[in-house]
Amino acid sequence: MNNILFIKSSLNGEQGNSTILAQELVANLSVNSEVKVVERDLAEQGLEHLTQIEMAAWMTPANERNSAQVKLTHISDSLIEELTTSDTLVIAMPMYNYGVPSTFKAWVDRVARAGVTFRYTENGPVGLLKNKKVVIVAARGGIHAGTVSDSQTQYLTSFFNFLGLDDITFIYAEGLNMPGNEERYAAAQAEIKNYSL
Template sequence: MSNILVINSSLNEASGNSSKLTEKYIETLQASKSVSVTSRNLYASNLGHLEASEMEAWMTDADSRTDEQAKLAELSDTLIAEVQAADEIVIGVPMYNFGIPSALKAWIDRIARAGITFRYTENGPQGLLEGKKVTILAARGGQYVGTPMDTQTEYLKHFFAFIGITDIRFVYAEGLAMGDEQASKAFNNANEKIVELTSDTVD
């Protein structure tokens, strides 16, 4: 049985278009595969921006942390444990002002931990989360794939490669704010891609 971690980052939570895509992906996957699913809604988690005190807590040896530092470190430890336990990470990503949601950036900032998810070597950084897969379901009001305005795709590729995950697949639903016909076409295309990807997934 595969362990799937679902990360939703829409500020509209379950009603967001990217959340609908992750829901469709999991439903399609479960129709033919045996999977265990853990879900995290980043806005409901209320992560907040990373602060110096939290990072300092990480860098303090666990046995030497104050009670406050232990509490601060617990959030990152929990998020990383969820990623470590997952065989596949499924992420719903809306585009806000040509970038990723701030809640997703807050999650990324707590996943990137030196000595835990990556390390520096004499040959440069080495990711420590190899052997996992990431599926990103991106919902956008306009059409950006293949243009310089698509800042999400390369950024997410670079980040996950940095922590050791290079098997990254994208599903795009674009032009969702460009009329009902375009939105319907975009979701149909995304659903076809979801069927294709879940059919390729080995149980």
């Protein structure tokens, strides 16, 4: 059994190109192997920006938290639980203004917790998550992969490496708002069809 955490972040919901393509990947993986899928739609959930109050709740000993702090800590705890119990992460990633959606950054800020998913050592931070695959389906209106305008690839690679995950695959669907988009979309679909765990 492979536990898949499917993270969606498109403001266009089920109509977003990243969502549609990543859903095809999840469906294909479900046909070729036994999987259990947990979906997390960050845009639909409306995950708010991290605040100092919420972060302070994490740092308060569990037996000293008030009811508000317990509720705030539960947000991060539940997201981390989904992440740590997964074997594979499938991430539907649109590009907005050369970056990741702000809701995805809000997720990042809650799953990167010192002492939980990484720890500090005298040689720098060390990720505490291991043995997980990360597959990022990146849908973009323009063409950015391999150029200086592709801030997503390095950011996402660095972030997941920070947590201890280095088995990362990117599937790009680019130029979707440009002439010839049908061919590029079909090429991404072919890559998705050929991907296996």
